[in-house]
Amino acid sequence: MNEAPWPPGHDGEALGQRLAVELTRAVVRAEKRFGRALDRRELARRLNVSASSLYAYLNGTTLPGTGVFDALLAALGVDGPEAGRLATLRDEVDAARRLRPIAARGSARRSPGSVAVPRHLPLSHPVFVARDAELVRLDALLDPSADSAPGRAGVAVVEGTGGVGKTALALHWAHRTQHLFPDGQLYVNLRGFGDEAVMDPGEALHGFLQALGVTPAAVPTDTAVASGLLRTLLTGRRVLLVLDNARSTDQVRPLLPTDAGSVAVVTSRNRLDGLVIREGALRIALDVLPRYAARTLLERQMGAERIALEPREVDELVDLCARLPLALSVAAARTATAPAGSVGALVRELRRARAPLDLFGVQDADVDLRTVFHGSYTLLPAPAARLFRLLGCHPGPEIDAAACAGLIGDADPPLALLDTLTAAHLVRQHTPGRYTLHDLLRLYAVELLDGGSPQERRDGTERLLRHYLDNARLADHHLEPWRPTPGGAPRITGAQPPIGDHASATGWFESELSSLQALMVQATATPGLEPYAWRLADACALHLRRSGRRAQRAAVHALARDAADRAGDRAAHATATRRLADALSRLGRTGEALDLLYATLRACRALGDAEGVRAVRLSLVRVYSSCGDPRRAMPHARLALAMAERTEDPVALADGLTSVAQQWERLGEHTVALDHAHRALELYTRLGHLDGQAGILFGMGRAEQGLGRPAAAIGHYEVSLDLDRALGDRFREAHALEHLGDAHATLGRGEVARALWEEALALFEDLHHPDAEPVRGKLCAAADYPPVPASSQLSP
Secondary structure, eight states: OOOEEOOTTSTHHHHHHHHHHHHHHHHHHHHHHHGGGOOHHHHHHHHTSOHHHHHHHHHTSEEOOHHHHHHHHHHTTOOHHHHHHHHHHHHHHHHHHHHHHHHHHHHTTSSTTOOOOOBOOOOOOSOOOOOHHHHHHHHGGGOGGGOSSTTBOEEEEEEOSTTSSHHHHHHHHHHHHGGGOTTOEEEEEOOOSSSSOOOOHHHHHHHHHHHTTOOGGGSOSSHHHHHHHHHHHHTTOOOEEEEEEEOOHHHHGGGOOOBTTOEEEEEESSOOHHHHHHSOOEEEEOOOOOHHHHHHHHHHHHOHHHHHHOHHHHHHHHHHTTTOHHHHHHHHHHHHTSOTTHHHHHHHHHHHOSSGGGGGOOSSGGGOHHHHHHHHHTTSOHHHHHHHHHGGGOOSSOEEHHHHHHHHTOSSOOHHHHHHHHHTTSSEEEETTEEEOOHHHHHHHHHHHHTSOHHHHHHHHHHHHHHHHHHHHHHHHHHSTTSOOTTSSOOOOSOOOOOOSHHHHHHHHHHHHHHHHHHHHHHHTSTTOHHHHHHHHHHHHHHHHHTTOHHHHHHHHHHHHHHHHHHTOHHHHHHHHHHHHHHHHHTTOHHHHHHHHHHHHHHHHHHTOHHHHHHHHHHHHHHHHHTTOHHHHHHHHHHHHHHHHHHTOHHHHHHHHHHHHHHHHHTTOHHHHHHHHHHHHHHHHHHTOHHHHHHHHHHHHHHHHHTTOHHHHHHHHHHHHHHHHHHTOHHHHHHHHHHHHHHHHHTTOHHHHHHHHHHHHHHHHHTTOTTHHHHHHHHHHHHTSOOOOGGGOOOO
16 A cells, blocks of 8 residues: 655655645545544545554554545545645655655765766767757757746657657767766666557656666655656756657656756657647657768768769669668668678669668668568558558659548548658658658558558559549649530549639649659559540640640650550540650650651541541641741641631631741731731630630731831730730740840830840740740840930830
């Protein structure tokens, strides 16, 4: 029952007498309430103690154990805050009673009341890099003026995924500052993750109290009492506590000091929100190392000479290790004793490996990457574990909450599951609503999928592809709402990001392009899922063209063509080939583009696809026009117009008129060009086709300029420029700026022209487009002549 006589002559005697008085009062109140129903002998029997023991409790000569004390309060009807107050008083009495012998033993050797000085810190990692900002934040714990709650112990929580270097940071800082804690440093591995049983806080308290001089027999068995004794022993002292590898807040809380002067640094793979909220702990979340620091870590572990032999291979090894400190250290250990050139061998091995995590495996479980990751994964609830596994289906660099809903087949974003994964540091929310996990964790998720049901992977991949295709079509519709869509506008049935207008559609594509391209690669390589590749490519085509991503545009349509070829879909192959030819033409690869277009023309004829033939004709017009050959472009433009006139499709008719008008303008027949252009503009305006309006107005500006009417040309260019900017078509915006500058130069407005050319040049250079060179030539030529005085400039 943990009872012991109260030693007289100690400060705790007053506390004991105070407790006795409080208990006696509680008995008297109970007797008044219950009358003769409350008999002290019967009360002793119900407590399973002797009557003499009960009287000893009430006169303060004996302290009841916690179990008996709680039962006594319940029997007396004491509950709520009053019961809590008395229980706290009882714990203080017990702590003071246990502390007296310790102080007495130490008084012969030191000053009265001193305790043992523990030195528990294990060795820190011999190679420590970066983390300067984190060290500065930890240093703030040592500044009393920086403490928002004076008189409290400093507490910091270092959080992060397994292998990111939490313990290394905590121990590096602890060794660096241990001289500031003359009363000792306590360390414990709480075994929060791994195969060993997690450490109970009572076990950790037992070790701490013994280190501080409490004999094993005097250590309280009750965790709350032991925690109070630890706080009492640390009062007025400067002690550093490193609580490593904690699983939960509840595991840590009993081990924390409260008195100013002591500091506790906690490390955990989990996000310990409770310590931040209730204890005001400083949160330090670690991410993987910056690239320079990862390389420095390898250099210090392997030697600068070896690194210098294979600089490119070292950079690739940094990427393959995902800049994770543990992975980098394991990789360095594998090559440390090998002959020069082993970095390249390891990189080749990692590239070829079916299970790359095998190469980061070592015999010691605490530094084996797969084991480290498994320690966090096995603690997840089943729904969160399923989401983590399915993230292995996503090949892109990041994923948003809506896509996660699509991945698991839910209608709403699984925010609670994502919070569980971020709390376990298995994923990271790097911007609001967008999540990522480093490449080695992704490999681990893929391994989990590979080791499970093949159907789980297949279903997850298809749900993900369907989600992205639905949203890509919706975004594409908002980029060009005037274009007829078979079956009406796309409708989303599951979770979706907020795509409701042109701006949000453009933003969605900008955020998701990398993922979309990676998903196309995945779909192309997965039998039965190939149609997703070319459908995604179709949905992305307009945004890729407008944003000037020439190389990415070609890569996407090449993937689509490959997917259609694998699936044996001839119609999809023809469409993808035509789109690829358009993209190659923008890259200046005219010969390849023409070969592909004529092959596609034959394929469309063989398929009886009249609309495909018309589209190929327009593509041929664009290719010949781009290489300055309007005479070869014109026949295709006329044929496309004739086909459109037979179909009576207003969009096709406007496109055909535009194509013919452009070729007449390039042939110098400006008046004829304007006749066709006005008809096209009327159709586009009636349809609300902003893209078509921008294009034809640009052509009309060129025709007016060709007729010697620069003022009229400026009017057309300015409207075209406004439309291009609204549509986000950067390539056409650059051309509109250039030609607008030309028109102003013709009117003698040199300063205005130079400003417009400079803006155009900046856009072309940003797009890495060769059309930057002619604009640069115009600016150089203009610099050789003084600007025209403002008074002599002509008005339009």
